[in-house]
Amino acid sequence: MKADFSMVPAIKRPLSEDQIEAQLRKTGSTPFFARNIEIDYPGGLFAPLGEINRLRREFLEVAEEEVASSFRPSVEEAEKARVGLEDLSARRRKAPRRSPPERSRPSISIYVSTLEEVSGAAEGGCRRVYFEPVVGIADGRRCRPEKTGPEEVLETLHLAREISDRWDVDLVWKWPRIVRRRFFDFAAPLLERARVVEVMVEGVGLAEAVSAQVPGMRVSGSIGLNVWNSSAVEALGPSFQRLTLSPELSWREMAELLVRSRSLSYSPDLEVLVQGNVEAMVAENCLLSSALGCEVVAGAGEDFWGIEDETGRVFPVREDGEGRTHVYNAVELSLIDEVPKIVDMGVGSIAIDARGRKAGYARKMAEIYRRSLMGGDLSGLKREAREISLGGITKGAFLRGRKE
Known part of the structure; x- marks a missing residue:
């Protein structure tokens, strides 16, 4: 994904590569953690940390949705399962509900x-x-x-x-x-x-x-x-x-x-x-x-x-x-x-x-x-x-x- 903001030349305090990496690694209570981060950064630039944090959160939300989607059945598979369930329910409703046999002692x-x-x-x-x-x-x-x-x-x-x-x-x-x-x-x-x-x-x-x-x-x-x-x-x-x-x-x-x-x-x-x-x-x-x-x-x-x-x-x-x-x-x-x-x-x-x-x-x-x-x-x-x-x-x- 691509950020909707750009870094600009810093006036006083440019962000270091370590600062950027530290913000990107903060996955919080999500099920993710960052194993490897590759940064191509020339240095001397600045962006509010809040914007970098927002980028990280949006990325993790997209990642979570992609992972969840990979486990969801397709529309065709879901429809097939629905038809099968309805068929099973119909057969169970039609099954004769027989009364207990003559009372016997267990x-x-x-x-x-x-x-x-x-x-x-x-x-x-x-x-x-x-x-x-x-x-x-x-x-x-x-x-x-x-x-x-x-x-x-x-x-x-x-x-x-x-x-x-x-x-x-x-x-x-x-x-x-x-x-x-x-x-x-x-x-x-x-x-x-x-x-x-x-x-x-x-x-x-x-x-x-x-x-x-x-x-x-x-x-x-x-x-x-x-x-x-x-x-x-x-x-x-x-x-x-x-x-x-x-x-x-x-x-x-x-x-x-x-x-x-x-x-x-x-x-x-x-x-x-x-x-x-x-x-x-x-x-x-x-x-x-x-x-x-x-x-x-x-x-x-x-x-x-x-x-x-x-x-x-x-x-x-x-x-x-x-x-x-x-x-x-x-x-x-x-x-x-x-x-x-x-x-x-x-x-x-x-x-x-x-x-x-x-x-x-x-x-x-x-x-x-x-x-x-x-x-x-x-x-x-x-x-x-x-x-x-x-x-x-x-x-x-x-x-x-x-x-x-």
Whole structure:
């Protein structure tokens, strides 16, 4: 671009090349910075610094518009997308809105992380167990879980299978929320020997990889898939036996999703998380060792760690087998008194997250929800659930949805 002003011969104080360059480098709060500036300046000239600053601002505005324009679709591409969206909306409006099938009782699934919790969940009356044992494959710090060999993992899974068979419960091997190549290369070869009927993952690519490793293996999807609407169900359905709906949906959004999903040619079993501290974030590094030091964490032998904020709320913290830190909400999700509404929606199953909460919690919470499904006193069951919940209870987004 070309400036709309000219420099003139200086009367007293000509601008130096360094002064001009300093003004041009002031990109302020814009996303730009000046890496190289070439100036062809004979010297002895003057222009108000305000004019040079205005030139810089106008140049950056033009640059910003050019960068933004390079990412915008063309008029033809935008029109094609608009037509496609209208076509999709029309097909969704025409899809038959089928009523729920004859009211049936949802089954109960429970997330657990130890063999003791597997036993507790099974004794409590659940239908399936999502078992996520700690698989120690990280190198380095002492505070990380000890290395776990393939045979140790298989032995743990076989013991879990014996427990689940004794109680006629389906055993599902739950994989970590984040799976890198190191874990997959470790776990995939064990699938055929693991004696599990199903694997739970939180990524679409993993579902395809598991199916390629063991054709016919059932795969279910946890909340990490972020299933928000029936279009997601339609897209993911062919790869999954079961999908967990996003816990950020309101009950109205869930009901709409379920109604629309019934019109699909294939719809997997749809599950709602009803109890547990929902995962808020995952950090790649071990926050505990960063804050306290590896020696302290390794020597403490503590079963529970948490982060306390300025209001006194405690956010549970757990470390996985690769040294990542998982931080959970301070207040426990509990939809115990909403069970009749959930049943009326036609949900196939409900889930309880009991990982890290011991066998007694898994057993008791399974019993509480089993009794609620059988028509038990909801106010009394809610009191029982609150007594063993961590940090109190909340219904999350279930009633009012999210604050956009």
